[in-house]
Amino acid sequence: MIKIVKRDQPSRAIFFFTPVLAIFLTLVAGGLIFFILGFKPFEALKFFFIVPIADKYGFSELLLKATPLCLIAIGLSFCFKSNNWNIGAEGQLTFGAIVSGGVALLFYEQEGFYILPIVILAGAIGGMLYASIPAILKTYFNTNEILVSLMLVYVSKLILDYLVVGPWSNPEGFNFPETRQFSESAKLPLLFEGLRIHAGIFLALAAVVISWFVFYKTYLGFQMKVSGFSLKTAKYAGYKGKKMIILVFLISGACAGLAGVGEITGPIGQLHREISPDYGFTAIIVAFLGRLHPVGIIFASLVVAITYLGAETAQIFMQIPKYTGQVFQGMILFFLLASDYLLFFKIKFIGLKK
Amino acid sequence: MNTNLKISNVTKIYPGCVANDNVSLEFNSGKIYALLGENGAGKSTLVKILSGVIIPDEGKIYLNENNLKLNSPLDAKKNDIGMVFQHFNLFETLSVFENLIIDSDEQRESLREKIDTIMKKYNFSIDLNIPVLNLSAGQKQKVEIIRCLIRSPKVLIMDEPTSVLTEQETSELFLSLKKFSEEGILIIYITHKLKEVMQLCDEVAVMRRGKLVSVSEIKNENVESLANKMVGQNLKTIKKKKAKTSSDQLIKITNLNFTSEDPFETNLIDINFSVNRGECLGIAGISGNGQSELFRVLSGEIISEKNSIEFNNNYIGDLNPQERREYLMAFSPEDRLEQAAIPQMKIFENVALNNFKSSNFFNNGLINENKIKEHSKKIISDFNVNTDNIELKSQFLSGGNLQKLIIGRELITSPDLLICFNPTWGLDVGAINYIHETLIKINEQNKSIILISTDTDELLKLSDKISVIHKGKLSKIMNAEEVTSEKLGILMGGAD
Numbered sequence: 135m136i137k138i139v140k141r142d143q144p145s146r147a148i149f150f151f152t153p154v155l156a157i158f159l160t161l162v163a164g165g166l167i168f169f170i171l172g173f174k175p176f177e178a179l180k181f182f183f184i185v186p187i188a189d190k191y192g193f194s195e196l197l198l199k200a201t202p203l204c205l206i207a208i209g210l211s212f213c214f215k216s217n218n219w220n221i222g223a224e225g226q227l228t229f230g231a232i233v234s235g236g237v238a239l240l241f242y243e244q245e246g247f248y249i250l251p252i253v254i255l256a257g258a259i260g261g262m263l264y265a266s267i268p269a270i271l272k273t274y275f276n277t278n279e280i281l282v283s284l285m286l287v288y289v290s291k292l293i294l295d296y297l298v299v300g301p302w303s304n305p306e307g308f309n310f311p312e313t314r315q316f317s318e319s320a321k322l323p324l325l326f327e328g329l330r331i332h333a334g335i336f337l338a339l340a341a342v343v344i345s346w347f348v349f350y351k352t353y354l355g356f357q358m359k360v361s362g363f364s365l366k367t368a369k370y371a372g373y374k375g376k377k378m379i380i381l382v383f384l385i386s387g388a389c390a391g392l393a394g395v396g397e398i399t400g401p402i403g404q405l406h407r408e409i410s411p412d413y414g415f416t417a418i419i420v421a422f423l424g425r426l427h428p429v430g431i432i433f434a435s436l437v438v439a440i441t442y443l444g445a446e447t448a449q450i451f452m453q454i455p456k457y458t459g460q461v462f463q464g465m466i467l468f469f470l471l472a473s474d475y476l477l478f479f480k481i482k483f484i485g486l487k488k
Numbered sequence: 489m490n491t492n493l494k495i496s497n498v499t500k501i502y503p504g505c506v507a508n509d510n511v512s513l514e515f516n517s518g519k520i521y522a523l524l525g526e527n528g529a530g531k532s533t534l535v536k537i538l539s540g541v542i543i544p545d546e547g548k549i550y551l552n553e554n555n556l557k558l559n560s561p562l563d564a565k566k567n568d569i570g571m572v573f574q575h576f577n578l579f580e581t582l583s584v585f586e587n588l589i590i591d592s593d594e595q596r597e598s599l600r601e602k603i604d605t606i607m608k609k610y611n612f613s614i615d616l617n618i619p620v621l622n623l624s625a626g627q628k629q630k631v632e633i634i635r636c637l638i639r640s641p642k643v644l645i646m647d648e649p650t651s652v653l654t655e656q657e658t659s660e661l662f663l664s665l666k667k668f669s670e671e672g673i674l675i676i677y678i679t680h681k682l683k684e685v686m687q688l689c690d691e692v693a694v695m696r697r698g699k700l701v702s703v704s705e706i707k708n709e710n711v712e713s714l715a716n717k718m719v720g721q722n723l724k725t726i727k728k729k730k731a732k733t734s735s736d737q738l739i740k741i742t743n744l745n746f747t748s749e750d751p752f753e754t755n756l757i758d759i760n761f762s763v764n765r766g767e768c769l770g771i772a773g774i775s776g777n778g779q780s781e782l783f784r785v786l787s788g789e790i791i792s793e794k795n796s797i798e799f800n801n802n803y804i805g806d807l808n809p810q811e812r813r814e815y816l817m818a819f820s821p822e823d824r825l826e827q828a829a830i831p832q833m834k835i836f837e838n839v840a841l842n843n844f845k846s847s848n849f850f851n852n853g854l855i856n857e858n859k860i861k862e863h864s865k866k867i868i869s870d871f872n873v874n875t876d877n878i879e880l881k882s883q884f885l886s887g888g889n890l891q892k893l894i895i896g897r898e899l900i901t902s903p904d905l906l907i908c909f910n911p912t913w914g915l916d917v918g919a920i921n922y923i924h925e926t927l928i929k930i931n932e933q934n935k936s937i938i939l940i941s942t943d944t945d946e947l948l949k950l951s952d953k954i955s956v957i958h959k960g961k962l963s964k965i966m967n968a969e970e971v972t973s974e975k976l977g978i979l980m981g982g983a984d
Contacts, residue, residue, distance in 0.1 A: 353850040372810025
């Protein structure tokens with residue numbers, strides 16, 4: 135007989151075990167879906183999760199996709215830890231890319247070591263500006279940050295659309311909706327010849343280290359933790375709530391903006407309509423899969439990045455639409471939320487007895 | 489129709505503690521039984537066994553000679569055992585009626601009739617159509633009681649029902665309980681408030697550390713004898729020495745007003761008072777008359793006009809709690825688990841919630857963990873918190889120990905004024921005594937206290953001056969010796 139018993143205290147081990155369980159269940163369910171579609175489950179899963187990263191190129195692609203996910207998720211964890219629900223990282227990414235792209239275009243056909251830092255900084259500032267909108271509306275006008283940040287995503291995408299079609303479109307570009315290619319000095323250096331992995335990964339790693347330090351060693355981190363548990367307590371302790379809300383949104387926006395910079399000055403090299411395959415939304419899954427812990431987020435971003443790559447290989451070799459990747463991302467979140475049940479309850483197998 | 493409930497040799501063992509050790513008890517309808525004991529004495533475990541929430545390791549329950557198998561709360565309901573828990577199990581956003589019918593499969597209309605009959609019979613007046621969140625604590629409890637009565641129970645168990653009630657609501661509850669008892673419902677009343685036992689019950693069973701200590705008739709007992717049985721030692725009675733009258737004014741509140749945007753909060757109207765050094769000002773009142781708002785205005789969670797609060801010759805009305813702490817104020821809020829402390833955090837982290845600058849808990853924005861831990865150890869030993877592990881999450885502390893930790897955290901900075909709100913709410917006698925002694929000690933050191941409390945006995949015991957808050961207004965301030973609990977009661981009811 136199976137019995138479900140409430141746990142007295144969620145154990146630390148189970149806290150990190152449930153994400154692993156969620157990934158395992160996702161694989162099982164994914165295999166089942168492939169089977170129903172008429173593929174051999176193991177082979178299909180191999181195409182999805184192993185083949186894409188089996189060689190050097192594939193591995194570089196994995197890191198390339200994991201970089202923005204990790205960066206954004208780190209930024210989001212500042213918000214989520216302190217009870218602020220920033221759902222609009224995709225918009226902050228887009229706006230950061232717009233600002234940094236604009237700056238990069240200013241330096242069109244110019245070279246110089248100073249260009250890249252300015253472009254990167256512009257991206258971070260763009261993200262921060264965009265994130266400050268929901269933050270200020272929340273602190274001073276009591277609006278709901280979930281709605282505002284989400285709706286701003288679509289605004290930013292439309293701004294980008296307008297710019298690449300209109301004023302910023304490449305004069306020699308035969309009316310394609312894209313800007314000029316940035317100059318070499320405005321691009322992030324590639325790490326290896328022939329691979330697309332670029333220096334943006336260091337931004338992500340720096341964000342991981344800094345966030346770990348802030349979360350666990352600083353007064354700000356402590357205040358975030360307290361506010362995350364109870365806003366009433368934060369108020370009683372006398373923390374400056376408004377200042378902190380704005381600060382975490384700015385940090386989160388800067389990270390998303392930097393991710394946008396990484397995309398356009400890295401693999402893309404220009405602005406066009408599709409600069410992000412919804413990294414900003416997927417990073418929400420990454421943040422929770424990684425338990426809002428910097429190290430957890432590294433692993434989670436790698437796992438979720440595979441779903442992007444796997445979807446592409448599956449499309450090429452098995453003629454499955456690449457949206458399967460999103461199905462897998464959805465399943466991960468679904469199973470993660472479901473297996474979080476185990477945080478508070480345990481399953482006991484008890485023998486039948488009279 | 490007589491009801492007989494028998495608990496026979498019930499044992500329940502948790503890892504590291506025997507919650508019920510071979511307990512046998514017998515109850516008969518027509519009487520109201522008290523189950524008395526300190527927090528952790530095992531009374532909650534026992535009633536959870538009776539209501540099917542917990543399954544005992546050994547022992548049997550008989551209702552009218554039938555052996556009951558109580559594997560779930562549903563089994564208890566089916567066997568006509570109703571239970572009203574200390575914390576309400578209501579859906580705040582659903583209407584009263586929806587809450588009442590939610591676990592019933594009878595027709596809505598016949599239920600409505602039934603509910604109307606019950607309400608008429610016991611003089612309950614609650615609008616069935618408004619959402620539960622608009623009800624006062626006493627009304628919510630009535631909803632819970634009605635929910636039990638719908639099933640016409642044979643046994644009604646009340647778990648510390650008065651901890652959230654005002655005095656008036658309490659006496660209403662007692663009247664209803666007596667009526668139920670006359671009608672043949674067997675009532676088991678769990679509490680650690682001795683006076684209530686004396687007032688309400690016919691027989692009392694005392695538990696201590698999982699064991700049944702005594703069963704006796706109320707007429708053979710008095711408050712002192714019950715307290716001794718409950719605590720297991722002769723309690724010292726605390727007497728406050730008359731404070732040296734000092735005319736050295738510490739805090740002065742002038743024309744303080746607060747208008748809330750929240751319709752469920754109470755506005756404060758023209759509050760004026762002052763407290764001298766070494767004095768304890770008690771503020772009495774029925775809960776919900778502006779105490780929480782007053783506490784928040786005094787602590788700085790709600791900012792007011794700069795000049796409305798003068799502390800130690802500084803105007804501090806516009807400062808937040810952290811800034812006020814620097815002027816040597818300290819605060820102990822009512823809600824231990826949701827405001828004063830964070831249960832999921834470790835003891836030493838909770839200590840760091842009081843960020844007093846010269847404690848050096850945080851330097852240049854960095855956490856100084858060693859300093860915090862050092863302080864925490866001192867608090868734990870100075871204030872008798874029953875643990876030696878400061879890494880323990882504070883959820884594992886009992887209410888009394890948590891309150892000691894909070895008071896200790898606030899006092900470690902040696903503040904000139906401590907503002908506390910219901911500091912002994914829900915605590916057992918031992919812990920209450922300890923907190924009271926601590927508060928008296930503060931006054932003896934020529935420091936001041938503002939004690940906002942709904943416990944009149946506590947106020948009369950500790951205060952030098954007393955005022956009553958009613959609908960956001962303070963009564964005139966009276967000397968404690970001249971005040972009787974009757975007088976307070978009248979003022980709390982809003983009469984002059």
